[in-house]
Amino acid sequence: MHDDRVRAVVRSYRERVRVVGVELFGKSSTYDWVVTEDAGFEKITLFPEQDFTSNSILKTASAILKLCRQVGAQHIFFCNYEKPEIFLAALLLRLSGKKTYMMANSKYDDKTRSLFKEVAKSLFLTPYLGGISNEARSADYMRFLGIDPRKIASPYNTLSLSEIRRLSAVEPAPAGPLFTDRHFTIVARFVPEKNLPMAIEAYARYCQTTSTPRKLQICGSGNLEPMLRACVSELGLDDKVVFRGFLQRDGVAQALGQSLALILPSIDETFGNVVIEAQAMGLPVLLSETCGARDTLVRSGVNGFVFEPDNPEGLAFFMGLLDRDEALWRRMCGSASAYAEKGDVDRFAEAIMTLVPVS
Missing domain, CATH: 3.40.50.2000 (Glycogen Phosphorylase B;)
Incomplete structure (x- = not known):
């Protein structure tokens, strides 16, 4: 799904900027998807033979930071904002002057919410200048968690x-x-x-x-x-x-x-x-x-x-x-x-x- 989205971004920018798709892990513990060999864009997989459960937080965050430096990334869009390794990488990139954005589709009514957890979750959004979400409930939830409404764009969930x-x-x-x-x-x-x-x-x-x-x-x-x-x-x-x-x-x-x-x-x-x-x-x-x-x-x-x-x-x-x-x-x-x-x-x-x- 993300391959579809990155290809569309590459087409839209028409080589005016460099677009890199970063896949953290080559395997999923949730889905049995077959990995495509040729994504049709510049794609880098950090850990081809692992999934999200197999790495330490520091190792994953360090790999993200190293890659962003290598490719000269200025604008970085992250999925999985709730994961500690993503938060750490996004925070350090933001502190170094990079522009970081989140991508999420959560809604307030997805589950029973508690004030303590929502406050804690909002802290995980502090590294981000803006975000990509879906209209209505998802965008409302992103605003609720503290993202500037002027910096929320839609939609996120899309396919070719x-x-x-x-x-x-x-x-x-x-x-x-x-x-x-x-x-x-x-x-x-x-x-x-x-x-x-x-x-x-x-x-x-x-x-x-x-x-x-x-x-x-x-x-x-x-x-x-x-x-x-x-x-x-x-x-x-x-x-x-x-x-x-x-x-x-x-x-x-x-x-x-x-x-x-x-x-x-x-x-x-x-x-x-x-x-x-x-x-x-x-x-x-x-x-x-x-x-x-x-x-x-x-x-x-x-x-x-x-x-x-x-x-x-x-x-x-x-x-x-x-x-x-x-x-x-x-x-x-x-x-x-x-x-x-x-x-x-x-x-x-x-x-x-x-x-x-x-x-």
């Missing part, structure tokens, strides 16, 4: 729409596969915050309303897989629910290219990048109100539906609507494609250039 469409190998909906041949799709890690048991219950309710239910494809992996498979069996859905496993980017694009709609039922979801992937393929999105993507990308009744994360009956109702009403689905597909432009990487590049303009 053209690359998603290329990888899908089909035209975005309503073109592509026939309406009658499409299925519902979930793309998520198998962890509690993704709320997948509720989505399976909603799907079971939807199946009770029709003699020919569409299949549900669940793309992802995680520790909850045995429990989710047991839930599917208990509800008698073994012939209707397909577990696809963890898919790489091309696999996700291809699955969405065959889909009727994306379902994202999360209890806790700072944004939900898969919403951009779905909209790139012209799909309506059924997502919970906690997802940050709803702030700018989803309008209920226009290009999808928003529901409460504890409301399987409501989700089942929306699934039934899209299943039965092709005219409604086609209208929503058109709106989904229009809103997708808000999540394209060119918008991220524009946000960067707002903070670091060049003549």
